[in-house]
Amino acid sequence: AQRVTQPEKLLSVFKGAPVELKCNYSYSGSPELFWYVQYSRQRLQLLLRHISRESIKGFTADLNKGETSFHLKKPFAQEEDSAMYYCALRAGSQGNLIFGKGTKLSVKP
Amino acid sequence: DSGVTQTPKHLITATGQRVTLRCSPRSGDLSVYWYQQSLDQGLQFLIQYYNGEERAKGNILERFSAQQFPDLHSELNLSSLELGDSALYFCASRRDRKNSPLHFGNGTRLTVT
Helix, strand or coil: CCEEECCCCEEEEECCCCEEECCEEECCCCCEEEEEEECCCCCCEEEEECCCCCCECCEEECCECCCCECCEEECCCCHHHCEEEEEEEECCCCCCCEECCCEEEEEEC | CCCCEEECCEEEECCCCCEEEEEECCCCCCEEEEEEEECCCEEEEEEEEECCEEEEECCCCCCEEEEECCCCCEEEEECCCCHHHCEEEEEEEECCCCCCCCEECCCEEEEEC
């Protein structure tokens, strides 16, 4: 079955510290993977997708097919990064995304 | 602004009642998706429509139904409401292209009392 696992419910770091939000997926085919961010229960905003290999707001994510992971990283966290982060998988031809449970990132001053 | 519009923003109603949530997708997007976000269940996919036709179903209760109209806007109907239906309901749309993301609306916050 297709599944997305985000093992940390909460991640708390100090400003300027590196951040890594973990995401593992379960899917035997060729996945499409995304990271979304949600500030204060507002709408989900696309942060990154694996196909683009870009850096948004200092965040990057690399797809590792061997480890079936798509971890989100940022070298220096900022207070405004505090939010919920969701990893999502599109498996197969269906368009819907399967979301992980999310990780709440809290960046302290 | 994602371009996806959802109304109303907030809805407060009583158990047993019926409500309709409305969504207008981004211009040019033929696919509409509905998700439910609750504190304990996270983001759950409910249903997808493509150009007026139901394309995929997720964890949608029989008390819930949806449709997509010729102008591509969609409505999610929730009936015989229970306290546990209180949640944020998100609509999203996308282009039907490989690797295209979902673009989400601001959601409708439903409170059942």
